Amino acid sequence: MTSVHNTNKVEVKGTVEDDSKIVSLTVNGQEATSFDGKNFAHTLTLADGVQYVTVKAVDAFGNEMELRREVHVDTKPAVVTAVTVPAKVKGNVDEVEVTFNVKDNFGQIVAYIYDDEVFRQDLVEPYDKGFNKNITATVPVKMGENKFKFVVKDLAGHVTEKTFTITKEKTTFSDIQTYWAKDQIEMLATQGIINGQTDTLFGPNADLTRAQLAALLVRSLELEVKDSTGTFSDVNAKTTWAYKEIEAAARAGIVKGDEKGNYNPNAPITREQAATMMIRAIAYEDASLLEGLDATHKFADQSKISSYALETVKQAxxxxxxxxxxxxxxxxxxxxxxxxxxxxxxxxxxxxxxxDNN
Incomplete structure (x- = not known):
């Protein structure tokens, strides 16, 4: 039977019985400090690692009896070092992988993020091989500061803790700080739905193309995109960067072409076209939302709304x-x-x- 000790001072005790008198009892060659002829006790100083304890008894006739046991001495907690722990992540990230290196004298290691077990390795031979591995876990992150604790427990029960913080930052742009739609732009950009013209500029007053709106809606609704073309004569892999998204939007009934079969992907989109595409997207996702609407409002320039868009503008x-x-x-x-x-x-x-409002 193997015992585990978290101190170098290992107490050895037990009993020895024989028909004749025991005249000598040693523990690892040392006379037992306490022995009453039957019960014995002795304290050894052992180094960390796999050690052996040998109890030897000699009776009055010179007969020897010997008992040998393996003991594991582990006085030092595991050493934990952060390998990959990002301090900040973008707002469209919901989970983050973190990696820690763990070293210990023995191969038995259990790791947790707080109380959730993320890694376990039990002790196997050779017992003195030790442990030196990277442990990777995935943690969820919400907007703002996210505090975590990586906990490692070794063979002897020593606990090593590493606290870390990951900040989930919202995405923003320098040219929207005083713009009236700053909050909505930041929310969509943070969730990876809408992108800036550059990493720092959004271009809120710039036009939007028909291809760009199709891509936005496909991304928002997480529609399946396929490597296919043919719906529109002017949409193809060579000339249209968003051809997959336009095709996906067409399959969902969100976009349609003109009487010539063209989509005109690079044309700036108008308000009535955008309203129509938005309502088609809502109908695709949940048509019940369009039922029972009070669409009686009449705009002063209603006569200028194209016939195909009149109903969708009213619904919008x-x-x-x-x-x-x-x-x-x-x-x-x-x-x-x-x-x-x-x-x-x-x-x-x-x-x-x-x-996602988190």
Whole structure:
């Protein structure tokens, strides 16, 4: 039977019985410090590692009896070193892998993130091989500071703890700090739905193309994209960067082409086109949201809304996805900007309950 000790001072005790008198009892060659002829006790000083304790008794006739036991001495806790622990992550990251290196005299190691076990290795021969491995675990992160504790328990029960903090940062851009739709842009960018023109600039007043809006909706609804073309004569892998997304949006009934079979992917998108695509996306995800709407509102320039878009514009207004401009004007043929698109997309996803507010 093997015993484990977390101190170099190992107490050895037991009993010895024989028909004749025991005249000598040694522990690892040392006379037992306490022996009454039957019960004995002795303290050894042993180095860390796999050690052996030998108890030897000699009776009055010179007969020898010997008992040998293996003991594991482990006085030092595991040494834990952070290998990969990011201090900050972007807002569209929900889980983070962290890696710690763990070293110990013995091969039995159990690791936890707080109380959740993330790694276990039991003791196997050769027992003195030791432990030196990287342990990787995945931790969930929410917006702001996320504090964690990596805990390692070794063979002797020593506990080593490493606390670490990962900050999940929201994504922002230098040119939206005073922009009226700053919050919506940051939310969508943080969730990886909308991107900036560069890492630091969003371009809120820039136009949005028909290809870009199709890509945004496909990304938002997590539609399946395939390497296929053919729906539109002007959309192909060579000339259209978002051809897969446009095809996916077409399969879902969100986008349609003109009478010539063209999609016009690089054309700036208008407000009535954007409203129509938003409503089709909502209908694809949950058509019940369009039932029973009070779509009686009439814009002052309603006569300028294209016939194909009139119903969807009214539905978009009734749902609160789109609002009119000054003077109760919808301005259907006006181009929609990137900032405006972020707002109507945010409202649509909020209605569909597809936004992650963590």
């Amino acid at each position: 207004e009734a749902l609160g996805v789109f609002t009119g401009r000054e003077g109760n004007m919808f301005d259907p043929q006006a181009r929609i900007t990137r900032g405006e698109t972020a707002v109507v997309l945010y409202r649509s996803l909020d209605i569909l309950e597809l936004l």
